[in-house]
Amino acid sequence: MPELPEVETIARALRGQVVGQAVRAAQVRWPRAVATPAPDEFVAALVGRRITAVGRRAKFLVLTLAPQGYLLIHLRMTGRLLYEAAGADPRPLDGHTHVSLYFQGGGALHYHDQRKFGRLYLVGDPDEVLRGLGLEPLEASPEQFAALLRARRRQIKPLLLDQHVLAGLGNIYTDESLWRAGVHPLRRADTLAAADVSRLYEAIRAVLTEAIANKGTTLRDYRAPNGETGENQWSLAVYGRAGEPCPRCGQAVQRVVVGSRGTHLCPQCQSL
DNA sequence: CACAGCTCCTGGCAGC
DNA sequence: TGCTGCCAGGAGCTGT
Numbered sequence: 001m002p003e004l005p006e007v008e009t010i011a012r013a014l015r016g017q018v019v020g021q022a023v024r025a026a027q028v029r030w031p032r033a034v035a036t037p038a039p040d041e042f043v044a045a046l047v048g049r050r051i052t053a054v055g056r057r058a059k060f061l062v063l064t065l066a067p068q069g070y071l072l073i074h075l076r077m078t079g080r081l082l083y084e085a086a087g088a089d090p091r092p093l094d095g096h097t098h099v100s101l102y103f104q105g106g107g108a109l110h111y112h113d114q115r116k117f118g119r120l121y122l123v124g125d126p127d128e129v130l131r132g133l134g135l136e137p138l139e140a141s142p143e144q145f146a147a148l149l150r151a152r153r154r155q156i157k158p159l160l161l162d163q164h165v166l167a168g169l170g171n172i173y174t175d176e177s178l179w180r181a182g183v184h185p186l187r188r189a190d191t192l193a194a195a196d197v198s199r200l201y202e203a204i205r206a207v208l209t210e211a212i213a214n215k216g217t218t219l220r221d222y223r224a225p226n227g228e229t230g231e232n233q234w235s236l237a238v239y240g241r242a243g244e245p246c247p248r249c250g251q252a253v254q255r256v257v258v259g260s261r262g263t264h265l266c267p268q269c270q271s272l
Numbered sequence: 273c274a275c276a277g278c279t280c281c282t283g284g285c286a287g288c
Numbered sequence: 289t290g291c292t293g294c295c296a297g298g299a300g301c302t303g304t
Binding site: 274275276277278279280281282283284285286287288 | 290291292293294295296297298299300301302303304
């Protein structure tokens, strides 16, 4: 599942592949993949536009179009973008390729999604979609982060996952960050000591920065636009490692359910 | 504001 | 081997 580091990795790769390319044709094979506008309008509006920038906000890819407009993409669980360079052997479409953009230069960008949770948005103002997102974890100051937690009575894990509060963390990096900071996922946010908050802030930054350097975590589905997997799965301490020894203390990693999400922790390092 | 439950999807897997 | 049925999980939504 693509979280902030995976989306950032995709954005960096796409930038070198599609910036400057103009859309010659587009095809929507599964209409609900396009959240807005209606699919025929989506196709008609895209044709002729040029991609001038590729960015990221939280887990959204943001493609800037000229002369106007933005294409926003949220990959949710299993969404992938696959870039086909001009002249490359066209990959056969496999029934999960729901949207394709064909460029004037001959290349193509395919949106592929097994579980069909991801969505594309073509809008005049990205804020129509992004409004309401919380802070970017890598841009927030320690004070801003502390202020987010201070007044909240919620459990820390569901709070960190709430995109309206902090935007970009998913299940994997939340578990990894809480482990690194030594904070139990059920701790109430407003009961964390200043030292806990500060360790958590630094842990989130370190976990995300390292995951970006490792080009993301591939547990099953995640791929970069050229089809390559990430490497960060080899660096995970607790996520998906129930029963294995904690890298810090050797205690068996536990799997529990928090807010209906599979949650991994070290009962020794993350006490309540 | 907090939170439980439902929905969307389908591959993967357990159980038989 | 093949079938049934459950589960994961991001995010929006409703209801309490």
